[in-house]
Amino acid sequence: METPATTFAPVIKFRFGADVRDAEGAGGTLTSVVLHAETHAIVGLGVRFGAFSRPVYAPVEAVTAATARSVELNITRAEIEKDGLQPEGVKLSGGAVSQHGKRLGKLAQVSFNADTRALWRLVIDRGLGGEVVISASAVDQISTSGVALTTPADGSGVTLTPFRPDHELREDVIKAIEDYGRLRVDMEGVNVTATDGIVWLRGFVSSDLNRRLMGDLVGQVHGIGELHNELMTDPELAGTISRALARDPRTAEERIGVYPTLGRVKLRGAVRTAAAREAAAQIANSAPGVGEVSNELHVSADANVLPVLAGVTNTEDDVPGGR
Numbered sequence: 001m002e003t004p005a006t007t008f009a010p011v012i013k014f015r016f017g018a019d020v021r022d023a024e025g026a027g028g029t030l031t032s033v034v035l036h037a038e039t040h041a042i043v044g045l046g047v048r049f050g051a052f053s054r055p056v057y058a059p060v061e062a063v064t065a066a067t068a069r070s071v072e073l074n075i076t077r078a079e080i081e082k083d084g085l086q087p088e089g090v091k092l093s094g095g096a097v098s099q100h101g102k103r104l105g106k107l108a109q110v111s112f113n114a115d116t117r118a119l120w121r122l123v124i125d126r127g128l129g130g131e132v133v134i135s136a137s138a139v140d141q142i143s144t145s146g147v148a149l150t151t152p153a154d155g156s157g158v159t160l161t162p163f164r165p166d167h168e169l170r171e172d173v174i175k176a177i178e179d180y181g182r183l184r185v186d187m188e189g190v191n192v193t194a195t196d197g198i199v200w201l202r203g204f205v206s207s208d209l210n211r212r213l214m215g216d217l218v219g220q221v222h223g224i225g226e227l228h229n230e231l232m233t234d235p236e237l238a239g240t241i242s243r244a245l246a247r248d249p250r251t252a253e254e255r256i257g258v259y260p261t262l263g264r265v266k267l268r269g270a271v272r273t274a275a276a277r278e279a280a281a282q283i284a285n286s287a288p289g290v291g292e293v294s295n296e297l298h299v300s301a302d303a304n305v306l307p308v309l310a311g312v313t314n315t316e317d318d319v320p321g322g323r
Helices: 078-081 166-178 209-217 235-245 276-283
Strands: 012-016 019-023 029-033 042-048 056-059 063-066 070-073 089-094 096-098 102-113 119-125 131-135 137-145 145-147 188-197 197-204 224-231 256-260 264-271 293-299
Touching: 012 029, 012 042, 012 063, 012 119, 056 078, 089 137, 102 145, 166 188, 166 197, 166 209, 197 209, 197 235, 209 224, 224 235, 235 256, 235 276, 264 276, 276 293
Parallel strands: 019 070, 096 145, 197 224, 264 293
Antiparallel strands: 012 102, 019 029, 029 042, 029 089, 042 056, 063 070, 096 102, 102 119, 119 131, 137 145, 188 197, 256 264
8 A cells, every 4th residue: 555655745625616806805716727638737726606607717826825625816816807817728617527439427526736737636526426636647638528547557447535625534544553552662753644545644753663564554544545654663763873874074073862753853872062062953954844952961071971871960861761
């Protein structure tokens, strides 16, 4: 179930029929999205202000927020109508989705990378079959009448993942982890993101075993099409920071203990100068994803050896990290 890491990016979503609010709070309805004919990036959206009015078009640059429930614009209805924008491209308004000439359902929602505006995911309404979500990579052709999907080389169909709202999917992922006693204690360091059937696990856990267990458990949650387990373990974080300290000339000759707990790091032991103490904290804080860094190093002119599991007083700890 777990898939190779994919770069996480914010997403904007457009569900046909969703509420649209202009800069003055005037309400409208999303009727369509306009895509670049070749790249399929979003360039604009159609909005109907009033049940009997004709749709007008706003540029995508005017969108300040877009979720499955609503779209917010930073321009007014009057400005949109005055501009009279007629964007070039393909207008999608919830047409049919098909493969091999067979209708799969009706397009209900489209999602785009918020930074690049590239098409990312599509939600298909299959009537009694419920809604499913697919990747934009499955799209072969887009026209005003709808979407045609590719046919894999083996002749199989495109994978259709049951669609679930992001908040529901995220809650079920968290519940699955918290219901497993061994993993519950690690949840404080874990960040769960769910977007259109794709789940990312990011943050820190105490061990590689817990990282793998968490991935296995989450992979069984209904509605996940892809799982990206990007969790780092505390030992990995300790190694990352220790190597960085060893490479930096300001701290290379110092004996510094690094003790992470779910991404929060304690630096312990003694260093010979205040500058080295400050540099150690800077280096630890620069580690990817690190949380709070507690600098418990003290300065001593004769700091040559770090006792095993050094504590705040530079004496030996009874428990790793002083816990």
